[in-house]
Amino acid sequence: MSQSQVATTDGSPTALTTTIRGVTVVDTRTGDLTPNMDITITGPTITSITPTQPARSTSDIDARGKFAVPGYLEMHAHPLDLKDPTGSLELMLANGITGFRQMAGSPELLRRRAAGTLPLPEDSPALLALPGSLLLPLNAGTAKAATAAVAEQHAAGADFIKVAVVTPEVFFAAHQEANRLGIPILGHLPVNIDVIEASKRGLKCIEHLGPGLGILAACSTDEQNVRAALAAQRQIKLPPIKIPFMESILKKIIHKIIVNPTSRTSQDDINLLQHTIDTFDEAKCEALAEQFRTNGTWQCPTLIRERTSELCDAEEFRTDPNLRYVTPRTVKEWQSAADTFAHRTPQAKATFRAAYALQLRLTKLFDEAGVKMTAGSDACGACWEVAGYALHQEFDELARAGLSPLRVLQMATLNGAEFLNSTATMGTVEPGKNADLVLLDANPIEDVKNLHRISGVVRAGRHYSPTALNAIKQRVADARSVL
Numbered sequence: 001m002s003q004s005q006v007a008t009t010d011g012s013p014t015a016l017t018t019t020i021r022g023v024t025v026v027d028t029r030t031g032d033l034t035p036n037m038d039i040t041i042t043g044p045t046i047t048s049i050t051p052t053q054p055a056r057s058t059s060d061i062d063a064r065g066k067f068a069v070p071g072y073l074e075m076h077a078h079p080l081d082l083k084d085p086t087g088s089l090e091l092m093l094a095n096g097i098t099g100f101r102q103m104a105g106s107p108e109l110l111r112r113r114a115a116g117t118l119p120l121p122e123d124s125p126a127l128l129a130l131p132g133s134l135l136l137p138l139n140a141g142t143a144k145a146a147t148a149a150v151a152e153q154h155a156a157g158a159d160f161i162k163v164a165v166v167t168p169e170v171f172f173a174a175h176q177e178a179n180r181l182g183i184p185i186l187g188h189l190p191v192n193i194d195v196i197e198a199s200k201r202g203l204k205c206i207e208h209l210g211p212g213l214g215i216l217a218a219c220s221t222d223e224q225n226v227r228a229a230l231a232a233q234r235q236i237k238l239p240p241i242k243i244p245f246m247e248s249i250l251k252k253i254i255h256k257i258i259v260n261p262t263s264r265t266s267q268d269d270i271n272l273l274q275h276t277i278d279t280f281d282e283a284k285c286e287a288l289a290e291q292f293r294t295n296g297t298w299q300c301p302t303l304i305r306e307r308t309s310e311l312c313d314a315e316e317f318r319t320d321p322n323l324r325y326v327t328p329r330t331v332k333e334w335q336s337a338a339d340t341f342a343h344r345t346p347q348a349k350a351t352f353r354a355a356y357a358l359q360l361r362l363t364k365l366f367d368e369a370g371v372k373m374t375a376g377s378d379a380c381g382a383c384w385e386v387a388g389y390a391l392h393q394e395f396d397e398l399a400r401a402g403l404s405p406l407r408v409l410q411m412a413t414l415n416g417a418e419f420l421n422s423t424a425t426m427g428t429v430e431p432g433k434n435a436d437l438v439l440l441d442a443n444p445i446e447d448v449k450n451l452h453r454i455s456g457v458v459r460a461g462r463h464y465s466p467t468a469l470n471a472i473k474q475r476v477a478d479a480r481s482v483l
Contacts, residue, residue, distance in 0.1 A: 017042050018463060022052045023063035023439065025429050028070060028414040031406040031445045039068060041435040044460040048431050061463060066455055067443055068429050069409060071098025071436035073128065073416030074391050076207060076300050076376025078104055080118070080127075087476040088380050088387035089124040091325055093464075094472040095388030096454050097125045098436035099416070099426070101376070103162060103207070105131040110156045123472055125459070126436070128420055129159040134187075135174055136164050143173030150177040150185075160204065163187040168194070175201055186298075189214030192231040199291050205298035205419070208305060208378070209359050211261060216276050216358070219285040226279070229272050258381045260309050260337040262344075262352065274351045277358055285362065289369035298372045298419055301363050303397035304390055305378035310352040312341035317384040325386050325476050327483040334383045360401040367403050374419050375411040392452050399448040408448050435461040 020039040027034070040048045055062070074097045079085040081104055092100060102109075112118045113130055120127065132153030133139055140146035150161050161178050163171055164187060171190045175198070178185035184204035188211055189195055195206075195218045209215055217226045265273075292299070308317060318338065323331055344352075366373060375398070377390035385393075391412070398408045417427025425434050439456035457464045464472075 016461065017047075018061070018435075018458075018461060019056070020061045020063045020068065020437075020439070020458075020463075021055060023066050023068045024443075025049060026067050026069045026409070026444060028410055028428050031409075033067075033443070033445070036064075037068075039429070039437070041458070041461050044435050046429070046431050046433050046435050049429070061456070063439055063456075065441075067440040067450075069438050069440065069444060070413040070417075070427055070429055070433075071125075071438055071457070071459065072096045072391060072412045072451075073098070073374070073426070074100040074125070074376060074379070075374040075416050075419070076101060076103050076302050076305075076378050077387070078102065078378070078380040079387060080105075080109055080130075082380055085119055085380070086121045087325070087479055089121055090472050091386070091388035091476055092125050092379075092391075093123050093388075093457065093459060094469045094476075095392060096438040096451075096457055097388060097391060098434075098438075098457070098459050099126045099128045101129045101416075101420075102127060103131070103376075103378075104134055105158065105162075106133050107156060110153075110158060114157060123459075123464075128416075128422075131160050131162045132156055132158040134162050134164040135166055135170070137166065140166050140170050140174060143170055146170045146174040147177045150174050150183070151181065154178075154181045154183045158183065160184040160186055163190070166190050168192060171198070172201070175203065188212075191233060192227050196288065196291050199295040199297040202295070203297050205300055205374075207300050207376075208302045209299065209362055211306075213273065213276055215288070215362065216280065216355075218288050219281060219362075220276050220279040221281045221284070222275070222279045223284075226272065226276050233269065259333065260312050260341065260383045262309050262312065263337065263340060265348075267348070270348045270351050273355055277351070277354050280358060282365070285365050286369060289366050289371050292366065292371045293369055296372070298374065299363075299366055300374045300376045301359070301398075302376050302378045302394065303359065303363060303401065304385065304393040305382050306356055306359050307393075307397060308382060308384040310356045312383060313338045320384065320386070322386045322389045325389075325473070325480055327480045329483065337383045360397070363398065363401040364403065367401075367407060372415060372419070373411050374416045375408070395448050395451050405445050405448045405450075409444050409451065412451070 018041040023037055024033050024035040025037050036052045038050050038052045039046060077100050079088045080102045110132060135146060135149060139149050153161060161183055168190050175185050179202055186205035187207055193214055195214055213230060217223055220226050375394055377385055377394045379385045379387045379390040395408050414427040417423045435458055437458040438454055440450055441453040441455045442450040444450045455466055
């Protein structure tokens with residue numbers, strides 16, 4: 001790496017300058033390629049991009065034959081849920097992820113962020129957004145409680161409100177308060193929600209294509225009866241008063257659901273899912289997609305999360321070589337979830353496979369309709385998902401859905417920046433943008449697989465060579481093997 005001292009114009013401490021020479025710059029807006037360019041970085045910022053010149057120092061980064069794209073943005077992950085997120089964050093960086101959206105927060109995490117004491121290691125992506133606590137029956141069991149929770153999280157500095165397991169009444173009350181305060185609200189669609197109404201009211205983003213039947217119900221020719229059946233399903237019920245340890249008990253319940261949501265699926269649920277699949281109407285889906293596009297309702301499909309849930313006992317997961325980066329205890333937990341899934345009836349497994357195929361189809365339809373989407377994996381909680389690697393699996397699933405390599409690249413870079421209102425600093429490789437880059441061995445516009453071929457990462461101006469990235473991975477593998 002070429003690093004030389006340069007004086008700043010205002011007399012402040014000097015910054016380091018780095019030059020990446022001879023690289024092809026990929027335009028994430030158009031897919032255009034500009035070969036033979038020098039990217040000059042001063043401190044954490046790209047300061048210039050110019051036609052390549054002869055090397056000025058033997059320590060310049062020789063990037064001839066390489067392709068420069070913005071750092072990948074992991075837009076749905078849970079590393080800060082972990083007691084020690086260090087290894088997971090390091091794996092994310094080693095896989096080209098330079099920023100992440102943390103999808104579950106707490107008052108404590110918000111306080112620590114404000115104090116600058118979050119447990120972020122040196123080799124970590126940037127934290128891009130953080131919510132308060134999930135809206136659940138415990139803290140948002142009524143419309144009044146939900147309204148108060150939204151106001152409290154907004155006052156505490158949350159970047160968005162995430163909704164999980166609540167009723168439609170509670171959801172819309174929280175939605176109204178979030179709109180009043182000007183804070184985005186997003187997350188899981190409640191059971192039996194009118195998804196079009198939620199979109200019209202300004203729902204920012206739907207995670208996991210629902211999850212469940214929220215979106216699929218709206219695409220059914222028998223929507224009314226499907227929604228009636230959903231309304232009759234059992235819900236998590238809590239006592240009317242708080243009891244000792246209720247929060248910890250609920251967290252354990254939620255954790256089991258997160259590992260594999262199909263674990264709570266009854267035969268009646270499976271029958272309803274199959275009926276919804278059988279009554280899927282593409283024209284209704286296209287009309288729904290148009291509503292999402294018009295209303296600015298984003299999607300973060302997390303297809304890999306759906307795949308690991310709905311094909312949980314697939315051999316590809318049990319034999320994944322990247323399990324070496326996971327603690328034996330976690331692998332055992334995932335194997336247990338897969339064993340439980342393996343005992344499902346052949347009919348149930350066939351329904352889940354059909355559901356996943358339809359989710360791929362939904363993703364393609366949304367893309368064709370111009371619905372804005374970001375790339376996320378739900379790593380650090382979901383079964384069979386290894387931090388960092390899971391986002392690359394998501395790239396492959398998006399390609400399996402039929403999205404072009406350029407669209408997948410955009411979802412991993414430019415779209416995330418747009419979603420976060422941060423295109424002034426992220427999403428493209430340009431002067432003035434953050435020096436967060438991935439260097440690739442092959443053209444990512446030709447094949448999604450080339451997004452995996454990382455030959456270097458730059459995070460806040462610091463360059464990580466392939467040797468350095470491999471050292472990070474080995475360090476994590478060694479640490480996890482003894483836990």
